Amino acid sequence: MSIKVEEKLFQNRYKVDSGRPHISIIDEDKCRNQCEAQACTVCCPAACWTMEGNGQVTVISDGCLECGTCRIICDEHQNVAWEYPRGGYGILFKFG
Amino acid sequence: MAEKFDVIVVGAGPSGNAAALRLAESGLSVLQIERGESPGSKNVQGAILYSDALEKLIPDFRDDAPLERHIIEQRMWVLDDDSFVGTHYRSDSFNKEPYNRYTMIRSQFDKWFSERVQKAGALLICETTVSHLLLDGQRVIGVMTDRQGGEIYADAVILADGVNSLLAKKAGFHPELKPKNVALAVKEIHFMPQEVIEQRFGVKGDEGVVIEMVGKITKGMMGTGFLYTNRESVTIGVGCMLSDFKNQKVTPYELLEQMKQHPSIQPMLAGGEMKEYTAHLIPEGGFNAMPDLYGDGWMIVGDAGMFVNAVHREGSNLAMTTGMHAADTLIELKAEGKEFSKANLKRYKARLDESFVMKDMKKYKNMPEVFHTNPQFFNDYPDLISQAARTMLTVDGVDKKTKEREIRKSFRQRRSLFGLMGDAFKLWRALE
Ligand SMILES: Cc1cc2nc3c(=O)[nH]c(=O)nc-3n(C[C@H](O)[C@H](O)[C@H](O)COP(=O)(O)OP(=O)(O)OC[C@H]3O[C@@H](n4cnc5c(N)ncnc54)[C@H](O)[C@@H]3O)c2cc1C
Ligand code: SF4
Ligand code: SF4
Numbered sequence: 083m084s085i086k087v088e089e090k091l092f093q094n095r096y097k098v099d100s101g102r103p104h105i106s107i108i109d110e111d112k113c114r115n116q117c118e119a120q121a122c123t124v125c126c127p128a129a130c131w132t133m134e135g136n137g138q139v140t141v142i143s144d145g146c147l148e149c150g151t152c153r154i155i156c157d158e159h160q161n162v163a164w165e166y167p168r169g170g171y172g173i174l175f176k177f178g
Numbered sequence: 179m180a181e182k183f184d185v186i187v188v189g190a191g192p193s194g195n196a197a198a199l200r201l202a203e204s205g206l207s208v209l210q211i212e213r214g215e216s217p218g219s220k221n222v223q224g225a226i227l228y229s230d231a232l233e234k235l236i237p238d239f240r241d242d243a244p245l246e247r248h249i250i251e252q253r254m255w256v257l258d259d260d261s262f263v264g265t266h267y268r269s270d271s272f273n274k275e276p277y278n279r280y281t282m283i284r285s286q287f288d289k290w291f292s293e294r295v296q297k298a299g300a301l302l303i304c305e306t307t308v309s310h311l312l313l314d315g316q317r318v319i320g321v322m323t324d325r326q327g328g329e330i331y332a333d334a335v336i337l338a339d340g341v342n343s344l345l346a347k348k349a350g351f352h353p354e355l356k357p358k359n360v361a362l363a364v365k366e367i368h369f370m371p372q373e374v375i376e377q378r379f380g381v382k383g384d385e386g387v388v389i390e391m392v393g394k395i396t397k398g399m400m401g402t403g404f405l406y407t408n409r410e411s412v413t414i415g416v417g418c419m420l421s422d423f424k425n426q427k428v429t430p431y432e433l434l435e436q437m438k439q440h441p442s443i444q445p446m447l448a449g450g451e452m453k454e455y456t457a458h459l460i461p462e463g464g465f466n467a468m469p470d471l472y473g474d475g476w477m478i479v480g481d482a483g484m485f486v487n488a489v490h491r492e493g494s495n496l497a498m499t500t501g502m503h504a505a506d507t508l509i510e511l512k513a514e515g516k517e518f519s520k521a522n523l524k525r526y527k528a529r530l531d532e533s534f535v536m537k538d539m540k541k542y543k544n545m546p547e548v549f550h551t552n553p554q555f556f557n558d559y560p561d562l563i564s565q566a567a568r569t570m571l572t573v574d575g576v577d578k579k580t581k582e583r584e585i586r587k588s589f590r591q592r593r594s595l596f597g598l599m600g601d602a603f604k605l606w607r608a609l610e
Pocket of ligand 1: 166188190192194211212213214218220222224225227228306307309338339340345363364365415417458460480481485486491494495497
């Protein structure tokens with residue numbers, strides 16, 4: 083089943099902190115060469131993580147729901163630098 | 179000289195609000211810091227509100243709290259790919275006031291709760307993220323925020339910052355969460371007219387229905403699904419342990435989408451308008467995964483302390499109750515003129531041990547392990563139970579005794595007789 087998560091995220095309200103991503107990869111080489119499962123690319127509920135054609139993994143946190151999954155799931159490599167966005171920025175749940 | 183308070187509470191979810199309310203009511207100076215635009219704007223819940231915990235804090239909460247429906251019927255469904263077997267419990271006694279459980283919408287509820295906290299005299303600042311704790315040796319003396327001149331001091335800091343519990347982790351009070359101790363839940367809210375909900379679920383006025391689900395919807399992962407009725411909307415969601423998510427290839431939104439397509443679920447959502455998609459972690463590691471709860475100048479309450487009863491789907495009530503006990507501990511020590519040292523804050527733990535909170539956490543302490551090591555509860559059994567029901571209910575000229583034999587055989591083929599007995603025993607021991 084192919085689902086466009088973008089259509090789901092489109093319903094949400096965000097205040098994006100442009101140019102200040104709150105999640106980043108610590109060592110890109112680890113993602114490419116040492117991590118087999120690349121679970122972050124499957125488990126992120128907002129599809130912020132993608133595996134590029136060349137094996138590189140990238141994260142774009144604009145649609146992030148701030149759950150923490152990507153940080154916890156990368157337990158073997160501990161390769162995710164994860165902070166909450168600055169106060170007031172990020173996801174703004176209307177209902178929660 | 180930077181400002182100093184008696185207590186800083188980080189977070190304005192149910193645990194932080196409970197603590198701040200109690201402290202402010204007793205005249206302590208309280209600063210509450212919330213990173214969201216307003217309280218609730220970062221928070222996600224099913225959401226069932228258990229009256230008891232809130233009543234202890236705000237006896238008249240029913241007068242103006244934003245409540246959706248009181249629950250008169252609970253359904254438990256075991257689903258396979260195209261059917262469900264279930265129990266429904268509906269009782270008119272649930273229609274007698276004061277009601278025991280309600281559905282609610284978290285962003286509205288948290289805002290309302292926070293207004294009560296502010297009225298009691300606590301100072302709330304929103305849109306402010308605490309980046310780390312200020313330490314003097316092992317002692318917490320305040321917080322650093324992302325505002326200019328962001329240091330603020332207090333005699334104690336209550337960590338009500340939710341499941342990720344970044345602040346205690348950064349301070350070295352506990353290690354990172356393990357994937358096997360947290361569940362990821364994804365959820366949507368679908369709006370539809372009140373009359374449609376009443377017809378579809380057989381309720382009137384403010385009556386509501388909740389459905390808890392296990393089975394093929396989680397694709398063998400340890401997890402559950404749920405569907406709750408609000409006044410003019412239905413929330414539907416599914417959650418599974420991160421350790422299980424990690425080992426398979428289905429995305430959380432695919433899982434939710436497939437669940438929504440289930441022939442027993444789809445008609446309940448038909449015609450609704452989806453207005454929000456959310457995700458949140460739930461700390462389900464139980465008693466054995468709980469971190470240290472207090473130290474010099476700090477205490478942990480709510481989700482940050484792993485206070486969730488996954489079997490009974492309780493969290494917000496434990497959050498409120500732990501927040502209340504943390505506050506009451508500080509109020510008591512302050513009245514006695516004692517400092518908020520680790521030795522004195524031991525009283526917080528003693529209070530929890532005495533309350534239903536720790537008693538329940540201990541009672542279910544083996545549950546997570548039993549489910550982790552016995553995936554048959556989430557894959558084989560739903561199939562078998564549904565097949566059994568289908569076999570018995572299909573009228574096809576086969577006598578019932580033969581059907582019973584077939585059912586017994588199918589159970590034994592999937593699980594040996596010892597396996598079946600062992601499973602029953604394990605469940606019984608874990609629930610006992
Ligand atoms: C899908 C789902 C369904 C659930 N269903 C139920 C249910 O039906 N019934 C039930 O009782 N429980 C349920 N729960 C559990 C319940 O939601 C939690 O147990 C409860 O919200 C915990 O409250 P809390 O105050 O500890 O944490 P939270 O509600 O997470 O609040 C933490 C607060 O701290 C703030 N914060 C965090 N870090 C910082 C920082 N560094 N600086 C400033 N602010 C910060 C956050 O923005 C947030 O407002 C459910 C949970 C989920 C995810
Ligand atoms: S799981 Fe961690 S190491 Fe692996 S690809 Fe993702 S971020 Fe990189
Ligand atoms: S925090 Fe959650 S939503 Fe955000 S990028 Fe990580 S997994 Fe995705």
